[in-house]
Amino acid sequence: MSDLYNATLIARIEITPRLAIFRVRVDDRVFDFTPGQYTVLGLTGEAPKLPEAGGSDALAADPKKLIKRAYSISSGSRERDFLEFYVSLVTSGELTPRLFALPEGGRLFVGGKPKGLFTLAGVPAEKAVLLVATGTGLAPYVSMLRTHLLDAPDRRLAVLHGASYSWDLGYRGELESLSRIRPHCRYLPIVSRPADDPDWGGRTGRLTTWLARADLAEACGFPIDPGQAHVFLCGNPGMVEEAARLLEARGYAQGARANAGPLHLEKYW
Template identity: 55%
Template sequence: MNEPQIVSKFTYNATVKQLVEVTGEIRIFRIELDSDEYRFIAGQYAVLGLLKEAPRIPEAAEVEYRETTTDPMIRRAYSISSGSGDAHNLEFFISLVSSGALTPRLFALKRGDRLFVAPRAKGIFTVDKVPEEKNVLMVATGTGLAPYISMLRSEVLANQGRQIAIIHGASYSWDLGYRRELESLNATQKNFTYLPVISRPHDDPSWSGKTGRLPPILDEAQLDHYCGFQVDPLSCHIFLCGNPLMIEDAEERLVGRGFKADKGRVRGTLHMEKY
């Protein structure tokens, strides 16, 4: 009689099924879990891990961040971008930090390689706390877009009575992950609007869309027009995800307009997740 396999916190329990290179430093990881019982709410994150002896990409910085724990595995939290209806596959939108401990190892993975996924997703950055009749503006920089993709794929667009807008900022147009998917939704879904923005147009001369930093855009008189609905705290909730400096700047502007930060038990109309 075979003994049941014991899965510990040091055991790899998932396989890389597909890698999609957005740019050399931004990648989409599609992972198949050994178990088909993984459950999460759109907007939550999972902890990924690799053993410290796992190889790093050659482009990684010579000096890397050193772990101070005795844990033989390096673990980091990443927002899930896949829809919550699939209990066997997960997707992640990850940016390389060349001096980091984990991402240079993650970027060295190839199709078929193994890694660790913590058994439970965590996080309260979820849209389920927003009343169904309220519109939602989602603002993100870089890979902070990931939880919004999960929300869109999982449940948000099923509520046709709610208007949703995503404003996504990146340095260059080629950094705008999921752009084709979002442009398609923008063209086909009456209750969805997508506004991509780049901050370095001088280095991206082919770009003809919106440019600038995201926080000042939230003060523009045309914001309601960009979103397709009135952006005010009585009828709208706002989500902010990504660069901490962007979030701090945007929070100050939005609180000044009457939005209130959501802090778990203290409910508000402004939801934030810093990367």
């Protein structure tokens, strides 16, 4: 076991064989972070991989070197027992085939300093917020919701989450419950491949198609207008770029670091 490790995997909640929620307890106390920020997870090259994993042999020369990747934190900022991460398996990658092979109780590395400006910190309390994500791009929003629904229960929020199939909609149960008990919070899941998911009876199609629809404001419970609502985009870079173009045509713009505009972007891939 590497002496570089400083944390323990205490739970892996499988959504599908290729999608899971990881709960990690750091040896020291959980560091402070702002919902929407990210940190780094790591395992050494000598850590076992899933049998079906591909990847290269580039690490063979230095198997004790840490393989590190950045992941948004999905746990709320008041959670002091563990950090939570929503992770998709990339079989051709170097880290996730090892991470998915790590048993509960296994050791790993967690970075000690959270980073990122993809947060609600610059959003005025009176503004509504639309959180748009594909796949595991949902993670920072889960942290935001778990924290800010306690701080600002009356803020109008909507989550537009796209996935290929209904079984890929991680956190679905939690978000459905939130939308029932918090009238100002709407959850709008979308499945893009309904032909292969016949039991799905909800919204279907491409996420960006829904973002362009005239009735989206009614579904969200507030106008999609740069003067009234901030929009966050996180996930597949293609989705983020296309959605940003749609929103920019409606008057949305990103701001400078010190003066955040109503459009906020974070690309995952």
